Amino acid sequence: MMEADSPTWRVPPRWVLLVAVLMIVLAEVGGGAMARFKVELTRWARDGMLARPSVHGLVGVRDVDERILDEALVKFDAGLRLFHMHAEGMGLVIIATSMVAATVIRRAAARRTIIALLTTGGAGYPVGYLAWSALIPSYGLERSKTIAEWLVWVPFGTATIVALWCLAGLVAWTMISRNRA
Amino acid sequence: MTGRALLAPAALATLLALAATGAPALAHHVGAYVPKDNAVTTNFKQVKFSVQAEKFDVALRLFETGPLRAEMRAHAAALPSGLEDGTRAALATGDGPEVERRLMIFFAALSRDLALEADRQIARPDATAETRVATGRKFLEAIWRYYNLVDFAVATRDNTTSVAVRLAFDEAEAYVKPAATVGTAPADPAGLRKPLQRIAQVLSTLIELSSTPPRRNS
Numbered sequence: 001m002m003e004a005d006s007p008t009w010r011v012p013p014r015w016v017l018l019v020a021v022l023m024i025v026l027a028e029v030g031g032g033a034m035a036r037f038k039v040e041l042t043r044w045a046r047d048g049m050l051a052r053p054s055v056h057g058l059v060g061v062r063d064v065d066e067r068i069l070d071e072a073l074v075k076f077d078a079g080l081r082l083f084h085m086h087a088e089g090m091g092l093v094i095i096a097t098s099m100v101a102a103t104v105i106r107r108a109a110a111r112r113t114i115i116a117l118l119t120t121g122g123a124g125y126p127v128g129y130l131a132w133s134a135l136i137p138s139y140g141l142e143r144s145k146t147i148a149e150w151l152v153w154v155p156f157g158t159a160t161i162v163a164l165w166c167l168a169g170l171v172a173w174t175m176i177s178r179n180r181a
Numbered sequence: 182m183t184g185r186a187l188l189a190p191a192a193l194a195t196l197l198a199l200a201a202t203g204a205p206a207l208a209h210h211v212g213a214y215v216p217k218d219n220a221v222t223t224n225f226k227q228v229k230f231s232v233q234a235e236k237f238d239v240a241l242r243l244f245e246t247g248p249l250r251a252e253m254r255a256h257a258a259a260l261p262s263g264l265e266d267g268t269r270a271a272l273a274t275g276d277g278p279e280v281e282r283r284l285m286i287f288f289a290a291l292s293r294d295l296a297l298e299a300d301r302q303i304a305r306p307d308a309t310a311e312t313r314v315a316t317g318r319k320f321l322e323a324i325w326r327y328y329n330l331v332d333f334a335v336a337t338r339d340n341t342t343s344v345a346v347r348l349a350f351d352e353a354e355a356y357v358k359p360a361a362t363v364g365t366a367p368a369d370p371a372g373l374r375k376p377l378q379r380i381a382q383v384l385s386t387l388i389e390l391s392s393t394p395p396r397r398n399s
Contacts, residue, residue, distance in 0.1 A: 057315050063327070171193040
């Protein structure tokens with residue numbers, strides 16, 4: 001069996017593995033902290049919202065405001081949960097996809113670019129959920145979502161999706177050329 | 182087939198699956214919010230279902246220890262006199278229709294007070310039109326959350342009032358809905374005041390008329 005046909009997977013660069021593992025560690029720490037400090041986090045978010053009534057459209061009537069606060073707190077909690085879930089998942093996605101890229105792509109420049117996009121995109125995207133949650137008390141639901149979208153989700157999410165499609169295309173191209181040969 | 186030849190199709194399938202599921206992620210799913218009952222509406226439902234099941238001892242205990250009674254006390258000044266004591270007495274004697282009537286008055290009063298407060302806040306000249314529309318929308322949600330609990334009881338006693346409140350509510354909603362298509366009228370905070378005032382007026386009349394216990398033929 002030739003070296004090129006070896007079934008052995010190639011390990012991605014160490015910094016990529018480090019970032020992926022760090023993401024998973026952050027996800028676990030985030031999930032644990034979310035459960036451990038649930039009351040403190042909720043209190044902090046609620047106080048932040050009550051300090052900015054106009055941002056959240058509070059009207060000073062409990063029957064109306066409690067629903068607005070409840071929705072914001074549910075979304076605040078959802079943001080933390082989604083960070084935990086996405087960081088865990090994207091850590092594994094970074095490891096898996098960069099390993100495919102390291103194994104399948106022969107051209108060094110393409111390999112490096114795709115691995116860099118997968119890693120930065122995959123590591124950055126989940127942070128958007130954390131940022132969204134953290135911004136809700138100060139900027140309200142919609143504005144904080146817009147900020148998180150344009151600063152984090154759109155750039156990092158696009159990087160990941162573009163890199164995945166490029167990688168899929170390159171893998172398909174490799175298969176086709178091998179069949180022709 | 183060599184190892185690398187097997188690896189490539191498997192990797193391709195996985196990548197395509199990841200990329201395909203990644204595309205909808207552009208919508209940035211941030212969770213859905215389902216409005217929950219507050220303490221008062223939860224307690225109301227507990228009491229109501231206990232009364233319907235003719236478990237008046239349970240209903241009385243739930244009423245005496247729950248936030249519904251506390252809320253009645255907090256709003257005592259705006260309610261017909263003796264509403265709380267009468268509700269308690271009706272529960273103690275197992276008079277289901279009387280309990281329903283008194284709870285209907287209470288929630289009608291809460292809805293009326295919200296409609297009056299909404300009208301007051303929407304009339305404020307210092308707020309922008311967008312703020313007033315948003316305020317109106319939130320108040321309408323809160324009014325409906327309370328009124329909806331007793332609409333059936335209102336309709337069975339006075340269908341005209343129920344229809345009048347619903348029509349006024351529909352009209353008010355039309356003023357706070359964002360324009361769906363180009364050419365439709367934009368949200369109008371000034372127009373919202375009339376249906377809100379009508380809701381308050383109709384509910385005031387209902388509270389006034391319902392506060393006298395119905396005569397029972399002997």
